[in-house]
Amino acid sequence: MITVPFTFLTKILHKPTSDQKGRQKDHIQLEKPLTGDLAQDLEVIKQAFHSPRNQDLSIRSQRYPGLTKAIAIVYLEAMTNEKTISNHVLRPLNSKQIAGAAKGTLDTIAALLEIRSKGVRTYIEAVEQILTGRAVLLVDGESEALQLDTVGFSHRAVEKPQNETVIKGPHEGFVEDAKTNRSLIRKTVRDQNLVNEAMVLGKRTKTPVQIMYIDGVANPRLVEQVKQRLSDITADIPNLSVLEQYIEDRPYSILPSVLWTELPDRASAFLREGHVVLIDNSAGCLIVPVTFWSFFHTSEDFYERWAYANFIRIVRFIALHVAVFTPAVYIAFTTYHAEMIPTDLLLAIAGTREVVPFPALVELLIMEVAFELLREAGVRIPSPLGSTIGIVGALILGQAAVEANLVSPILVIVVAITGLASFALPNVSLGFAARLARFTCIVFASFFGVVGIGFFAAVGLAYMSTFKSFDVPFLAPIAPNYCASHDMVIRSPVWKQWLRPFHIKPQDQERQAEPEPSNK
């Protein structure tokens, strides 16, 4: 008795609005199977797409002489290739003749078409297929429809990648088309075990994502885990860059746990090691799991000869440390350990700093912020105005700031070297991480000098040692120690890299036969 008013209250509170009700009704209707009545089926699909208000939905319904039944082809104009429809669907239907009683059944129509087709049984399936750019062919009296592969988005041709340039090696980059991207990968991985599984993400907008891996190499539990994380997503995913933020391990961390690359050859190399690659209509792909080394390496490291590759890697390793530590070391030395600087240099620095009214830290922050501004402006500026950035950067910030006694010349060198080093980092995410770490390091150094830098290193190492990407430790195979071919800062010759990295738990641990010691 007492519960009655409460149930009444909850009913009032949770009363669905008329809008919600309508949506629910629509959804329930869409779950139903196709009726077979052409007019009714078309009406439901039209309602789903708000046609005729929505101009994009195209319906071509007519009778064909060869067929006994009426058919209708439904598609979204902007997403399909209409040439394909007219050449490979309409023309055969018009011209070819079918004899006998089978006239107009689904199978006979499918056999007529010069295009790949598949059966569709419910409204929701039909709507989803139309949304991916396929056409749906409905036949009067048949409770099954055909989806036709007529996808035709406009996209760029395969071009040179914008952000990952290489000197030696393939110059093709991914484009905004999943099919092209897949073919770019297949071109280098000729393996019948290369599996491409499709998943549709999101409740409202349907985003197809392709999961690629080599069966028998990639660990099935890894594949399962990737699928699990993808299926947990209910939000609308416009592209892979957003997807990356949904599947990463620690969203607030400064370290990246998913690798984004524009290079198909790089993706193929990761596939062969047992990683999983995610692809959709984006000009890049996502690779999981990753370690620190995935961000540190480039594809070129494997194309160059052993000595050259290791040379550029050492340079890059130095660049990473320069990018993180140089400004902090400058602050620490000038503020706390002036005796560390050679006397002549110290006097020179002191001479130039004499006229600067700010402490070293303020001076450094002015310059660092200016540099970050310059960098951001350089990305956003329309290209016809691009040259102004150089003038502003070089003249105003470099020379005029020194002449105005805002900063000392040595500091301009420090900031310039740091900036240069951060440009030498091959990965955008790693570059961002290094820039953020640099500011943290400056804070530590300004409070505790070199001791502070030591503290920063300790904290950084401890943090990185527990960071994980899809359960793979970020600093593997060093800490924790795993078996793998030598391929970290220094790599061994390619013919010696016969083991796949054990930390990603590949099913097949060997890439090739173990080279004999006397072989080379």
Add this chain to the structure above:
Amino acid sequence: MLEQSDGKIGYKEFLAIMLLTIAAKLVHTSPTLFLQDAQTAAWMLPLMSLLVVAAPFWLLLSVLRKTGKNLNETIYYLAGKPVGFILNFSLFVITLGGATLNSRSYVDAMQILYFPRTPQVISYAVFVGIAIYIALRGWESLGRTSTLVVPIAGLGLLTLLVLSAREARPAFLFPLLGRGIPALATKSVVFAATYADLLVLTAMAHKLRSHGALKKGAVVGLIVSAVLLSLLLAVYIMIYDYTGATGVLYPFLQLSRSISLARFLTQVEGVFVGLWALVAVVRTSIYLYMTAVIFGATFRIREYEPLVIPLGALSLLLGLLPANPVVNTMLLRYGVLYNATWPAIILLPPVLWVLHRWRCKQIA
């Protein structure tokens, strides 16, 4: 899940932790203690102490292997609840004392040499705060961080030794036996406390992948540490002479000040100070973590990791008590901590071993 983390570490990580806790003793105040009593023969002390602790540790490891438990559980299992509690609690007090005195001596060095005007509370709080942060990341993280730190620190140490070789005079090592064998022998028993860290670390024996990892890590760790300690002591004596070296409170940092790299770079101290800070803070975090582990094991607290925060704060407050570094080093470390620790190392393992034998016989 690709791999369910079991929270355990392997041989390499354990070895790194051993080296960071034992061998790194020579980069803070401890050498002064060695030198004070053994004089020119101080460099032999680590090796002789190793001989002293070898048998007890062998017994300890064999007991642990047979029970398959960690140190504290073994103590409870063999000594019963009331006695076991007393033993475990004393272990906890020793560990907390060690952690506190260590962190205090690091902060003292930082203060005296580099930040004389910073209030001690602040530098101490920052130091312990960072150590707590590292310790909170867990046992696996400590193992991994140590494996990363040890090679860097080793490289730094090697550079320091090479650069300071020019100043060394082997003649300072003589007379070879210092004040004679009897004095050395008594001292070597007291300095068995140097290796107490292994006793403390066996409290995490169940978090090692295998008993083999523990055994191998212990043996290699002890030997390498002893050799390093002995080598560095010899270097200190050869450079400062024993009288001078006894008076130097922070010989490692002092040494890094006296070396130079050609005529242009006359001071390369900063590099070594950075490494010293790195080692110091990681080492302190290991001690804080072990304090929490032993406290948790004593009071049977399953979730012991968060205890690092209150115990770190306690250690900070206790560490502020000693009036000055001399009290800290001479009176508390040598007078109290070492004298409380060496009997524990030498007596506890045989007692456990006897108890274990007795227990086995009883069951049979």
